[in-house]
Amino acid sequence: MRSTLVLVQSQWLLCVFVGVCVPSVVVIHSLPWHVSCPAQCVCQIKPWFSSESVYHEAPTVDCNDLLLTELPLPLPQNTHTLRLQSNLLSELESAVLCSLPNLTELDLSQNHFSSIRTITQSSSLPSLLSLHLEENRLNHLPEASFSSLPALQELFLSHNSLYSLAPGAFTGLDSLLRLHINNNRLTTIDPRWFRALPRLEVLMLGGNPVEVLPERGFQALGSLRSLVLSGMGLRSLAEKALEGLDGLESLSFYDNLLTKVPTQALKRVPGLKFLDLNKNRIKLVETGDFRDMVHLKELGLNNMEDLVSIERAALENLPELTKLEITNNPRLSYIHPQAFLQLSRLESLMLNSNSLSALHRHTLLSLPSLQEVSLHSNPLRCDCLFHWAAEPQATLCSEPPELRARRVKEVSTREMAASCLPMIPHAPLPSYVGVREGGSLTLHCRALAEPQPKLYWVTPSGLRLGPAPSHVSNHTPDLAPYLSRTASEGSNHTSSQPSLDVREVGEHYAVLSWQSGHNLPSTQLSWQAIYPNAHTPTYTTRILAGTQSFNLTHLHAETFYSVCLHLGSSEGVAHTSRRTRESTKPQCVSFRTKEAPEPKPSLQLSPELTSTALTLLFVAVILLLLAGQGWDTVPGEEAGKHHSALLQWIKSHKSQIINQKTEGSSEHQPKQSVKLSLHLDC
Ligand SMILES: *[C@@H]1O[C@H](CO)[C@@H](O)[C@H](O)[C@H]1NC(C)=O
Numbered sequence: 001m002r003s004t005l006v007l008v009q010s011q012w013l014l015c016v017f018v019g020v021c022v023p024s025v026v027v028i029h030s031l032p033w034h035v036s037c038p039a040q041c042v043c044q045i046k047p048w049f050s051s052e053s054v055y056h057e058a059p060t061v062d063c064n065d066l067l068l069t070e071l072p073l074p075l076p077q078n079t080h081t082l083r084l085q086s087n088l089l090s091e092l093e094s095a096v097l098c099s100l101p102n103l104t105e106l107d108l109s110q111n112h113f114s115s116i117r118t119i120t121q122s123s124s125l126p127s128l129l130s131l132h133l134e135e136n137r138l139n140h141l142p143e144a145s146f147s148s149l150p151a152l153q154e155l156f157l158s159h160n161s162l163y164s165l166a167p168g169a170f171t172g173l174d175s176l177l178r179l180h181i182n183n184n185r186l187t188t189i190d191p192r193w194f195r196a197l198p199r200l201e202v203l204m205l206g207g208n209p210v211e212v213l214p215e216r217g218f219q220a221l222g223s224l225r226s227l228v229l230s231g232m233g234l235r236s237l238a239e240k241a242l243e244g245l246d247g248l249e250s251l252s253f254y255d256n257l258l259t260k261v262p263t264q265a266l267k268r269v270p271g272l273k274f275l276d277l278n279k280n281r282i283k284l285v286e287t288g289d290f291r292d293m294v295h296l297k298e299l300g301l302n303n304m305e306d307l308v309s310i311e312r313a314a315l316e317n318l319p320e321l322t323k324l325e326i327t328n329n330p331r332l333s334y335i336h337p338q339a340f341l342q343l344s345r346l347e348s349l350m351l352n353s354n355s356l357s358a359l360h361r362h363t364l365l366s367l368p369s370l371q372e373v374s375l376h377s378n379p380l381r382c383d384c385l386f387h388w389a390a391e392p393q394a395t396l397c398s399e400p401p402e403l404r405a406r407r408v409k410e411v412s413t414r415e416m417a418a419s420c421l422p423m424i425p426h427a428p429l430p431s432y433v434g435v436r437e438g439g440s441l442t443l444h445c446r447a448l449a450e451p452q453p454k455l456y457w458v459t460p461s462g463l464r465l466g467p468a469p470s471h472v473s474n475h476t477p478d479l480a481p482y483l484s485r486t487a488s489e490g491s492n493h494t495s496s497q498p499s500l501d502v503r504e505v506g507e508h509y510a511v512l513s514w515q516s517g518h519n520l521p522s523t524q525l526s527w528q529a530i531y532p533n534a535h536t537p538t539y540t541t542r543i544l545a546g547t548q549s550f551n552l553t554h555l556h557a558e559t560f561y562s563v564c565l566h567l568g569s570s571e572g573v574a575h576t577s578r579r580t581r582e583s584t585k586p587q588c589v590s591f592r593t594k595e596a597p598e599p600k601p602s603l604q605l606s607p608e609l610t611s612t613a614l615t616l617l618f619v620a621v622i623l624l625l626l627a628g629q630g631w632d633t634v635p636g637e638e639a640g641k642h643h644s645a646l647l648q649w650i651k652s653h654k655s656q657i658i659n660q661k662t663e664g665s666s667e668h669q670p671k672q673s674v675k676l677s678l679h680l681d682c
């Protein structure tokens with residue numbers, strides 16, 4: 001049942017983009033037509049549909065695939081449709097065609113025509129509505145190429161070699177409704193071409209190497225309903241590129257090089273109902289990218305290699321949107337819980353075949369009309385699927401290992417965790433990035449977790465690059481001010497010490513917290529029970545970089561403890577190197593645990609990350625080894641020589657996850673002369 005539905009829908013979508021809905025089931029059969037038919041051709045009365053889909057019985061001469069080099073004769077005088085596809089024609093005797101007053105459709109596709117004049121010169125075909133010239137050898141259209149075809153409604157010129165069109169090439173085509181000129185060699189769009197086409201409804205321009213659309217290039221096309229601009233190499237869109245397309249309903253940018261949603265240009269086509277942005281280089285769908293497009297019904301964001309994230313309010317106030325497809329995006333690992341706002345009529349949400357490990361329940365709670373969701377072929381984590389049960393039967397879990405290959409639906413709520421630690425997906429992060437000194441670098445990382453995680457970056461030397469602690473509630477902070485401050489303070493690192501506080505003390509536990517701008521990856525906590533006249537062991541634990549609180553558990557009740565925080569000690573506390581000891585003095589505090597009726601002695605260590613709002617996440621990605629010491633602004637002649645020194649390879653995040661030991665981390669303090677400006681979007 002469902003597959004039938006999907007088939008019909010996609011067919012509908014396709015024909016909307018193409019612009020005409022050919023009835024998919026034609027029950028009417030051909031009828032015999034008793035005329036003297038040219039040799040080898042077939043003459044029949046065939047069904048024919050006008051551009052308004054009105055049915056006609058059309059006397060049809062079918063001479064396809066006959067290797068003809070000239071017109072077959074005699075052609076019956078009342079021929080309505082003449083098919084000459086796949087022959088070897090390069091010229092037409094116009095007098096022959098002129099004797100066919102009712103000729104309505106002429107198919108000359110897949111022949112050898114190299115000049116349009118050989119087809120349209122002198123012969124006026126007042127009834128011709130449809131002319132097929134696909135896959136010929138046309139390379140130029142002179143002025144008024146089709147002026148002898150005053151009634152023409154459909155002109156098919158795709159897959160020729162057209163590289164130049166005279167400004168008035170289409171003059172006289174006042175009735176033209178459909179123009180296919182896709183897959184030619186046009187490199188620019190001349191707005192003058194379209195002035196002659198006031199009634200045009202469908203324009204297919206894709207597959208021409210046009211990298212830039214002119215401003216107001218389509219202004220004359222006020223009647224256009226469907227525009228296909230696929231496969232053109234468009235990198236961006238001028239704000240006024242779509243100006244004047246007041247009737248546009250369907251727009252396709254399939255397979256271009258757009259790196260952003262062309263929001264400003266799209267604002268000029270408020271009537272848009274169908275938008276295809278599939279297969280572009282869009283990295284982020286950002287806040288407000290699709291806002292207030294009040295007629296939009298269907299949106300496609302599929303097959304994007306670079307798409308990593310759908311941000312908060314990326315789709316907002318689209319009251320007519322019923323179908324949203326975001327599929328086959330191999331790096332898409334994050335959809336903000338409030339990515340979709342005010343989509344009151346969204347019925348179908350396709351999210352299959354991405355890199356999503358989870359979908360927050362808020363994402364779906366905001367969609368009151370939702371009927372169908374597809375999430376299959378994602379690396380779903382079934383320990384924290386946010387208790388969401390709308391998923392169809394077949395979807396399988398990929399994480400955690402014990403639930404792998406189970407059906408999402410069959411995993412009970414009991415088996416899911418109440419809280420859900422964030423997981424940094426690997427897909428969005430590149431393994432290697434080359435950055436020039438003084439250049440800029442943008443890396444995106446996102447993670448879903450419950451409670452909401454805070455994300456920031458830590459360099460291999462332990463330098464935290466994330467939002468300053470005072471902006472902790474800001475989900476998408478602008479890091480630039482913080483980063484510049486961090487860089488300039490790099491050498492002042494030693495003088496800022498964290499202060500270690502005891503936040504809460506129980507009978508058997510104590511919660512410690514500290515503030516530090518520098519969170520070295522090898523931070524350790526040590527603690528010791530203090531008894532008069534007794535030697536007690538010292539325990540140490542490694543602190544995950546970025547963590548700013550720790551719950552010491554399994555303590556004795558009614559006992560004094562001394563706890564110290566060691567920043568940047570890469571070995572155990574006892575073996576701290578001289579250098580490290582110099583640069584970071586441990587911070588210590590003491591406290592006494594509470595009284596308990598029956599203290600149960602146990603000194604076992606069970607470090608648990610306090611997973612309150614302070615659940616922190618960290619990734620160390622950036623290696624800022626700026627080898628070019630004393631490197632200053634590059635004069636041109638020297639640039640080539642130093643080029644290789646300028647490229648600093650940033651290592652794979654995988655090798656730099658902070659939980660690992662980072663040898664000699666204190667050696668890699670950023671130099672004051674750092675000129676690399678980073679934009680980390682985390
Ligand atoms: C052309 O079509 C009209 C109307 O269908 C018809 O009356 C007329 O006879 C046709 N002309 C020829 C030459 O067949």
Ligand SMILES: *[C@@H]1O[C@H](CO)[C@@H](O)[C@H](O)[C@H]1NC(C)=O
Binds near residue numbers: 492495496
């Ligand atoms: C280092 O930082 C502290 C406060 O963070 C400041 O008071 C001090 O002046 C700085 N020293 C230098 C050399 O910048």
Ligand SMILES: *[C@@H]1O[C@H](CO)[C@@H](O)[C@H](O)[C@H]1NC(C)=O
Binds near residue numbers: 504510552
């Ligand atoms: C710390 O751990 C103890 C024992 O597991 C627990 O009772 C307490 O609630 C924890 N405190 C925090 C703030 O997580």
